[in-house]
Amino acid sequence: MASSLLLPAAAASRFSPAPLNPQGKCRRPPPLTISTSSSHHDPARIRDLLHAAGHSCHRFPDRGPDGRPEPVDLDKLRTALLHSAVVVSVFCRSRILREDRGQGRMPALLGLEELFERAAPVPGEDLQLVGFGRAVTDGGMTASIYDVAVIPSLQRLGIGRKIVRKIVRFLTNRGVYDISALCTEEERACGFGEDSLGSITMMYKRATSSSNMEENSTVKRAGRMLLLVPELARTQNI
Amino acid sequence: MGGATALLPATAAAAPCRRRCSLLRRGAPRAPVGSRIRCIACHFVVPPNSYVRLLSGKRITKVSPLKANFWDSIRSGFLKNNSTTEVIEPPSTLPQEEEPLPQEIVLVERTQPDGAVEQIIFSSGGDVDVYDLQALCDKVGWPRRPLSKVAAALKNSYMVATLHAITKYPGTEGNDSKQLIGMARATSDHAFNATIWDVLVDPSYQGRGLGKALVEQMIRALLQRDIGNITLFADDKVVDFYRNLGFEADPEGIKGMFWYPRY
Numbered sequence: 001m002a003s004s005l006l007l008p009a010a011a012a013s014r015f016s017p018a019p020l021n022p023q024g025k026c027r028r029p030p031p032l033t034i035s036t037s038s039s040h041h042d043p044a045r046i047r048d049l050l051h052a053a054g055h056s057c058h059r060f061p062d063r064g065p066d067g068r069p070e071p072v073d074l075d076k077l078r079t080a081l082l083h084s085a086v087v088v089s090v091f092c093r094s095r096i097l098r099e100d101r102g103q104g105r106m107p108a109l110l111g112l113e114e115l116f117e118r119a120a121p122v123p124g125e126d127l128q129l130v131g132f133g134r135a136v137t138d139g140g141m142t143a144s145i146y147d148v149a150v151i152p153s154l155q156r157l158g159i160g161r162k163i164v165r166k167i168v169r170f171l172t173n174r175g176v177y178d179i180s181a182l183c184t185e186e187e188r189a190c191g192f193g194e195d196s197l198g199s200i201t202m203m204y205k206r207a208t209s210s211s212n213m214e215e216n217s218t219v220k221r222a223g224r225m226l227l228l229v230p231e232l233a234r235t236q237n238i
Numbered sequence: 239m240g241g242a243t244a245l246l247p248a249t250a251a252a253a254p255c256r257r258r259c260s261l262l263r264r265g266a267p268r269a270p271v272g273s274r275i276r277c278i279a280c281h282f283v284v285p286p287n288s289y290v291r292l293l294s295g296k297r298i299t300k301v302s303p304l305k306a307n308f309w310d311s312i313r314s315g316f317l318k319n320n321s322t323t324e325v326i327e328p329p330s331t332l333p334q335e336e337e338p339l340p341q342e343i344v345l346v347e348r349t350q351p352d353g354a355v356e357q358i359i360f361s362s363g364g365d366v367d368v369y370d371l372q373a374l375c376d377k378v379g380w381p382r383r384p385l386s387k388v389a390a391a392l393k394n395s396y397m398v399a400t401l402h403a404i405t406k407y408p409g410t411e412g413n414d415s416k417q418l419i420g421m422a423r424a425t426s427d428h429a430f431n432a433t434i435w436d437v438l439v440d441p442s443y444q445g446r447g448l449g450k451a452l453v454e455q456m457i458r459a460l461l462q463r464d465i466g467n468i469t470l471f472a473d474d475k476v477v478d479f480y481r482n483l484g485f486e487a488d489p490e491g492i493k494g495m496f497w498y499p500r501y
Binding site for chain 1: 360387392431433451473480485491493497
């Protein structure tokens, strides 16, 4: 059935969902509703979407035997959503997803009801979350895009690009032009199409210190990493 | 600096919300009197509750969502407003989290030959005067940025850490000189990710481990809140500095990309 989103994972250790539509370029995305409204956020649905897409909110996640990271913690996701300046959700009518995808052609004319839905989407029983993205900003200068994900059956159709464009539009409307996004090697294929400023991306990865583990040193788990917490600064008297 | 708080001039951050405002004008469901105030609320960057906090001198370490949803504002207009007085709701409904108290740590205390005592104080909760910061950026050689944007960025950053040098002269009460000599700030979604921006230390105070202390304490604060993805974008010249602090460049093929406008 087309609505089953999962493919048996390949032998690769990383989860890389093979798209169900290899001739992606010939196909058009189904009618979608893109929304930035906060009343449409359902953390449980977002968590399921991220899990289905094999996306983890941790940069270095623990991966299960099938190569997929475990679902994200719901409370943390709620906090993250609360503090994200823009959250984009993409919905699609469930019945469209259920239709035989083998046909490949979506009806070109939209019904009148669908046009209204685009204007004021109300996710009910039949609207399924198929795409997601969010960004954090300081409201003046910089912003960072995180967690852009689309369900595997609708990947490579330009939906991710739409999500990113929506986020960028939101941010530039508010005068923020320094927008960063972190991508893994696979995600770059999504068509983020953004260029580097020439600066080097670095992430904190220290796990042990050379002055080895004293009793006071703490570590914090982040995905599969155990990060070393620097000690509290002490006064030097000179 | 005194008690000066970084206040954002109200007009500076308002971006014309053409699309939404025009929908109102074009006769979409007629909103009650005062609906225009809603539209201003939707692009008024500073949420009211944080303004109150600023006046009391406490620093906001939360990031409030910036958006005030257009549909929510229309809906609430219908439901609530039967009178002509309009109440602007704050767009955010933040649960009261346990926030750590802003902390100050004396990093270095040095007695000078003339008896004056110089202290270098790390602080993660205080207000930053944008003019002091601009002077510091000039000293380091960074390009100037619009002050309103800097103020907004500081206000909405998850954490702003500062270094001040205070010189106390013996015998003079309250005539201490306080100077901003370093700053670093981080934006975060409070749950998973944080990015450190704008780390700078006054050139005459460099080379003493102060920058290292700044960044380390920031990492400490972030990790204690279980924020595990700490990122920054470094110039070639400072990559080694951060590598010494435990950062790795392009870890596991993760690359940072920036948006370039294409016309």
